[in-house]
Amino acid sequence: MALLQIKEISERLQISARAIRYYEEKGLITPEKQESSGYRLFTEQDAARLQTIVSLREVGMSLEEIGRVLAQMEEGDSEDVLHHLELQRAVLFSQMIEIRQSIETTDRIIARGKEQKKLAWDDIYEWTASLKQSKQLRSNWQDHWNYDSYAALHDERVGGERSQQEYGAYPSYPFALHRVLEVVNPQKGEKGVDLGTGTGNLAALFLERGLEMKGLDQSIAMLREAERKHSGYEVRLGNFLAIPYEDHQFDFAVMSYALHHLTEEQKRLALLEIKRILKPHGRIGLVDFMFEDRQAREHYVRTLRDEGREDVIADMEKSHYADRAQLIHWFEEHGYVTKVEEIHKRLHFIYAVPARGHL
Numbered sequence: 625m626a627l628l629q630i631k632e633i634s635e636r637l638q639i640s641a642r643a644i645r646y647y648e649e650k651g652l653i654t655p656e657k658q659e660s661s662g663y664r665l666f667t668e669q670d671a672a673r674l675q676t677i678v679s680l681r682e683v684g685m686s687l688e689e690i691g692r693v694l695a696q697m698e699e700g701d702s703e704d705v706l707h708h709l710e711l712q713r714a715v716l717f718s719q720m721i722e723i724r725q726s727i728e729t730t731d732r733i734i735a736r737g738k739e740q741k742k743l744a745w746d747d748i749y750e751w752t753a754s755l756k757q758s759k760q761l762r763s764n765w766q767d768h769w770n771y772d773s774y775a776a777l778h779d780e781r782v783g784g785e786r787s788q789q790e791y792g793a794y795p796s797y798p799f800a801l802h803r804v805l806e807v808v809n810p811q812k813g814e815k816g817v818d819l820g821t822g823t824g825n826l827a828a829l830f831l832e833r834g835l836e837m838k839g840l841d842q843s844i845a846m847l848r849e850a851e852r853k854h855s856g857y858e859v860r861l862g863n864f865l866a867i868p869y870e871d872h873q874f875d876f877a878v879m880s881y882a883l884h885h886l887t888e889e890q891k892r893l894a895l896l897e898i899k900r901i902l903k904p905h906g907r908i909g910l911v912d913f914m915f916e917d918r919q920a921r922e923h924y925v926r927t928l929r930d931e932g933r934e935d936v937i938a939d940m941e942k943s944h945y946a947d948r949a950q951l952i953h954w955f956e957e958h959g960y961v962t963k964v965e966e967i968h969k970r971l972h973f974i975y976a977v978p979a980r981g982h983l
């Protein structure tokens with residue numbers, strides 16, 4: 625095998641000799657050294673490794689992460705490498721969304737400055753503070769529920785009779801999923817996305833109708849299970865707060881038992897993200913834990929207390945049941961008309977369509 629000197633490999637790969645030395649310093653490549661001259665000698669394998677390093681740098685991966693990916697590649701662990709790349713894609717989408725928001729804020733400041741010939745410091749502060757707040761909301765989200773550890777058990781849990789009862793973890797599960805399908809009523813040729821897809825049970829109903837469906841979840845183990853169950857179901861790793869799909873891709877978005885993992889503020893951010901990936905006529909069907917409003921929640925909690933169901937109250941408090949009135953308000957403010965159904969006191973279905981569409 626031909627051995628290349630640093631100048632040759634630098635020219636061939638269009639990477640500066642300085643960068644190559646830097647990667648060597650960081651332990652990412654270990655070229656041989658010619659004893660007599662002390663020159664570095666690179667093998668074809670070093671060249672492939674360097675090419676990989678540069679590509680991964682290009683997608684914004686840190687050197688530390690690159691080191692891990694290279695080690696996994698060497699061990700032939702392609703699943704882990706793919707996981708890294710999927711994480712990286714999610715990070716890039718999140719950065720893109722933040723940059724866009726920064727541009728929008730800057731545009732507003734410029735427009736205000738031009739309009740009023742003078743900048744209102746309060747406005748600037750308010751806009752940049754809201755930018756900072758959305759960044760924090762995005763970065764603060766954590767999977768307190770550890771869904772990766774539930775992936776193998778999810779279908780058993782949702783299928784269990786007790787779990788489907790009123791106080792169970794998945795009340796009315798099959799009914800709720802079918803209701804989403806029925807109301808969203810997808811038409812041939814439409815493209816949809818199941819957000820927080822888990823093992824893909826809701827998406828499956830649409831796939832069975834021959835529709836093109838994509839999925840999203842923050843749990844890699846859930847996604848692997850979804851892919852295993854439904855061949856050809858394309859899913860992406862990512863968060864509702866920075867959805868790794870391009871703008872205006874989908875005719876509809878569906879979601880089941882997932883939105884309650886976000887706080888009220890995070891829900892609003894996620895809804896903006898959902899709106900972004902939908903086509904202008906795109907509709908949303910979501911079924912989740914919520915109460916009609918604050919009074920309804922208080923009433924329900926009082927009833928549970930009277931029945932001695934502190935366990936159900938404790939479970940409810942581990943997540944963020946929505947206030948349906950606030951969700952509806954958000955939809956109306958953003959140009960949607962909605963249809964709501966109470967499946968159970970704490971499980972509701974919301975169908976939202978842009979106002980110029982038809983319910």
Ligand SMILES: C[S@@+](CC[C@H](N)C(=O)[O-])C[C@H]1O[C@@H](n2cnc3c(N)ncnc32)[C@H](O)[C@@H]1O
Nearest residue numbers: 771820821822841842843863864880881882885
């Ligand atoms: C209770 S499971 C429901 C799964 C599926 N929709 C179903 O009905 O069987 C909730 C799913 O939402 C996902 N999830 C929760 N919060 C998320 C977030 N912020 N971004 C992406 N996925 C999220 C979890 O990883 C989990 O797979």
